[in-house]
Structures are given as structure tokens and as C-alpha cells.
Amino acid sequence: MRVKFKKTYKFAIKTSLYITLFITLLMGVFLYSFYTVNWLLIVGFSLVCYVFSFIVVQFRVERFIYKRVKKIYDDLTLLESTNLTRGPINTDMGTLTQEIDKFARDKKLEIETLKVRDQYRKEFFGNVSHELKTPLFTVQGYILTLLDGAMNDEKIRKKYLERASKGVERLVYIVNDLDMITKLEIGDLRLKIETFDIVEMVKNVFDMFEMRANKKKITLTFDTDYPKPILVNADKERIQQVLINLIVNSIKYGREKGTTEISIENLIKNKVIVRITDNGIGIGKAHLPRLFERFYRVDKSGSRTEGGSGLGLSIVKHIIEAHDEKIYVESEYGVGSEFSFTLEKAK
Incomplete structure (x- = not known):
């Protein structure tokens, strides 16, 4: 495919002007010294000199220099730089330098x-x-x-x-x-969206892990009474798995005689946010950015003894994001942790 050049005349215009001024000045001095000065002749000569200089500079220098610019573009094209092949090539050297610099940064x-x-x-x-x-x-x-x-x-x-x-x-x-x-x-896991009561689901998960929590004397509780159902639209089975993973983690890393508390709050008009808060050992700030990575463990020495696959939080994140929702974590080492995620409220 032939490369199209976007020509620039700035260099030829300026160079031709300098040449014309110099030759016209030289001619004027010569005529003044030996002959009578004919201003009409000088102006005509200047115009002819300028046009001739422009043609020579623009096309001869372009042939000599700008073909080398084209070769640089061709070399960059061989390196599969899509940014440099979308439009016509600009033969301005400053622009070329900028594009090469951008190419280098992108590659880095x-x-x-x-x-x-x-x-x-x-x-x-x-x-x-x-x-x-x-x-x-x-x-x-x-x-x-x-x-x-x-x-x-x-x-x-x-x-x-x-x-x-x-x-x-x-x-x-x-x-x-x-x-x-x-x-x-x-994206191969299809979600079965349905309407269900998130309060009832939390109660069921509490019942599932009541005995496990009792072994560490951890209290599973709501932050307040929820006498009325809170209906949400989501995949019921997957959201239950999210709650199970987060509550199990809370129990696993919770303190003896500690508390795991669930709150469900209205976030905006059509959203609720579910918070799982505990007063366990907490997580250091250095670990928070990588907390949802597969197999990432905060306590590499002791966490394997607690069982699990090391994929629980990563699965939680992917399930929530598959619903086009957000998951958040706040934690302070020695104080406790709070995991929260949003859900769409049913109308």
C-alpha cells in the first residue's frame, strides 16, 4: 500500500525567502556600484528568484530528506505501530519526532x-x-x-x-x-436473574454457619431489625455464594467472642448496598490492592491450615462484576474489616 504524504511548505517558504533576500541585496549593491538602480528590475528579479528557489528547495530537498522520513515511517510500520499508519504521514520533522517519542513510550x-x-x-x-x-x-x-x-x-x-x-x-x-x-x-457463566428477599437469604446463611461461628463464640447478627423484605434482582444462587464466602472469611479470621454484622442500606434510588463488618484481625493496607487476586493470601503461613481454595474473594469479585455491580473493602489491621457490594433493588 502506497503511503500518502501530508506535505508541509514551511521549510521551503522560509529558505526561499532567505535566498531571495540575500541574492536581491547582492544584486542591488552590484547595480548601485556599477549601474543605475532599476527598482522594477530588482522586484521582478526577486519574484523570479523566489519562485525558482521555492521549487528547488521544496521538491529537491523533499526528495532528498522526506524520502528518508518515509523510510522511518516504514520501519515503524514493520514494528506494527497502528498509530502511525491510520492516516497520511506528516513530513514535518517536529511532528515526526513527537510520534516516534509516543511510539517509544507506548512500546515501553x-x-x-x-x-x-x-x-x-x-x-x-x-x-x-x-x-x-x-x-x-x-x-x-x-x-x-x-x-x-x-x-x-x-x-x-x-x-x-x-x-x-x-x-x-x-x-x-x-x-x-x-x-x-x-x-x-x-463470560461463559450465565446468570439467572430473579427477584428475591436479601434479608431472608442472609438469615439462611447465618443458620448454615451458626455452629461454625459458635465454636469461636462469634455472634452473627444484623445491625438492626428488618421487619419487611428487601427485594433485589440478581442471580440468587450466585449472590448466596458471595454471602457464604464473605461470612465464612469473617468467621475464619474473626476474633474469639467477636461479631460479624450485616447491614442492608439504600444507596441510591434503585440500588442497595450490603455490608459485612467484623471486628477480626483486619487486613494491612499493603494487601488491599491485591486482595481479590486468585490464590492471593494475606497470611501465607497460616491461611492454608484454615482450608479453602484461595479463590473465594476472587470468585466474589467476579460474580458481583458479572451483575454489573461494585464490591468494596475497607480494613485496618488489628481493628477489623468491612466488605460491601451493591445490588439492584426490585421495583
């Missing part, structure tokens, strides 16, 4: 982005490997012990099989979470 940003993605990819595969390896080795260890003769002891056999079963359950949990988050990220 692209390289830095690729480096970040590559690092994220390495971390992701490392985390997947670690998360799967731990329960796999656990199951393998118990089975090998049984095969080595421990299965002849009925008590040990039952105990080890139960432990191996828990390891398999964790593997299934991790694989299911990975499958869900993959579907959420590629």
Missing part, C-alpha cells in the same frame, strides 16, 4: 505490561501447583501407609480413609472453584 508501556502479566502467570501456576500438591500428597501418604499394612488395623484404616477423603474433598473444592472462576472470567 506494552513491554512493562507484558512483564507484569508474565510474573502474574508464573505466580498463578506456582499457586495452582502448590494448592493441588498439598492435598494430593496428603491423600497419597495415607493410601501408601494403608497399602504398607496399616489397613489390617481397623481403627487406623478408618482414621486414614477419613483423612484421605477430606483431602479428596479439598481437591474437588479447588477444581470446582477453578472451573467457576474460569467461566466467570471468559
Whole structure:
């Protein structure tokens, strides 16, 4: 495809003017010294000199210099710079310099982005490997012990099989979470939007985890009484999963004799915001920007002992964003945390 040039005449106009002024001045001095000065002749000569100089400078210099400018554009085009091939090429050197500078900045940003993605990819595969390896080795260890003769002891056999079963359950949990988050990220998970009472759903989730909370003497409560239903439009099953993940996290990292409190407030005319607040150990500010990343753990040493796949908060974020809603987190280490998300209110 032939490249079209957007010509500029600024250089030729100025250069021709300088040449014409110099030659006219030289001619005027010459005529003044040896002949009678003829102003009409000088003006005519100046015009002819200017036109001739302009033609020579514009077309000869353009041929010499601007073809090299075209080669620079062609070289940049080979580097797949879409910004430089959308319109006609500007042969002004200042504009070219600006575009090359912009090209260099864009490429630098692209390289830095690729480096970040590559690092994220390495971390992701490392985390997947670690998360799967731990329960796999656990199951393998118990089975090998049984095969080595421990299965002849009925008590040990039952105990080890139960432990191996828990390891398999964790593997299934991790694989299911990975499958869900993959579907959420590629947009392959269809939401079934329906109208339901969010207050009733929170009560059901409280009932599900009442015994777990009682073990740490954590109180699950609302901030106030909600005598009337609060109806929202969303995927009921997915929002229940969001509440489960957030409440389980609150219990998991909550303090003994602590509190997990739910509040449901009107945000704007057609929105409500659900807040899950606790007075647990809290999260340091340095961790907040990465909190919703897959497999990211605040407490890398102890959190795995609590179970889970490390994907809970990432799934929560993707489910909320799939509803075109927002999720927020506020936390202070040693004080507690608050997770909140918006939902569309039913009319």
C-alpha cells in the first residue's frame, strides 16, 4: 500500500525567502556600484528568484530528506505501530519526532505490561501447583501407609480413609472453584436473574454457619431489625455464594467472642448496598490492592491450615462484576474489616 504524504511548505517558504533576500541585496549593491538602480528590475528579479528557489528547495530537498522520513515511517510500520499508519504521514520533522517519542513510550508501556502479566502467570501456576500438591500428597501418604499394612488395623484404616477423603474433598473444592472462576472470567457463566428477599437469604446463611461461628463464640447478627423484605434482582444462587464466602472469611479470621454484622442500606434510588463488618484481625493496607487476586493470601503461613481454595474473594469479585455491580473493602489491621457490594433493588 502506497503511503500518502501530508506535505508541509514551511521549510521551503522560509529558505526561499532567505535566498531571495540575500541574492536581491547582492544584486542591488552590484547595480548601485556599477549601474543605475532599476527598482522594477530588482522586484521582478526577486519574484523570479523566489519562485525558482521555492521549487528547488521544496521538491529537491523533499526528495532528498522526506524520502528518508518515509523510510522511518516504514520501519515503524514493520514494528506494527497502528498509530502511525491510520492516516497520511506528516513530513514535518517536529511532528515526526513527537510520534516516534509516543511510539517509544507506548512500546515501553506494552513491554512493562507484558512483564507484569508474565510474573502474574508464573505466580498463578506456582499457586495452582502448590494448592493441588498439598492435598494430593496428603491423600497419597495415607493410601501408601494403608497399602504398607496399616489397613489390617481397623481403627487406623478408618482414621486414614477419613483423612484421605477430606483431602479428596479439598481437591474437588479447588477444581470446582477453578472451573467457576474460569467461566466467570471468559463470560461463559450465565446468570439467572430473579427477584428475591436479601434479608431472608442472609438469615439462611447465618443458620448454615451458626455452629461454625459458635465454636469461636462469634455472634452473627444484623445491625438492626428488618421487619419487611428487601427485594433485589440478581442471580440468587450466585449472590448466596458471595454471602457464604464473605461470612465464612469473617468467621475464619474473626476474633474469639467477636461479631460479624450485616447491614442492608439504600444507596441510591434503585440500588442497595450490603455490608459485612467484623471486628477480626483486619487486613494491612499493603494487601488491599491485591486482595481479590486468585490464590492471593494475606497470611501465607497460616491461611492454608484454615482450608479453602484461595479463590473465594476472587470468585466474589467476579460474580458481583458479572451483575454489573461494585464490591468494596475497607480494613485496618488489628481493628477489623468491612466488605460491601451493591445490588439492584426490585421495583
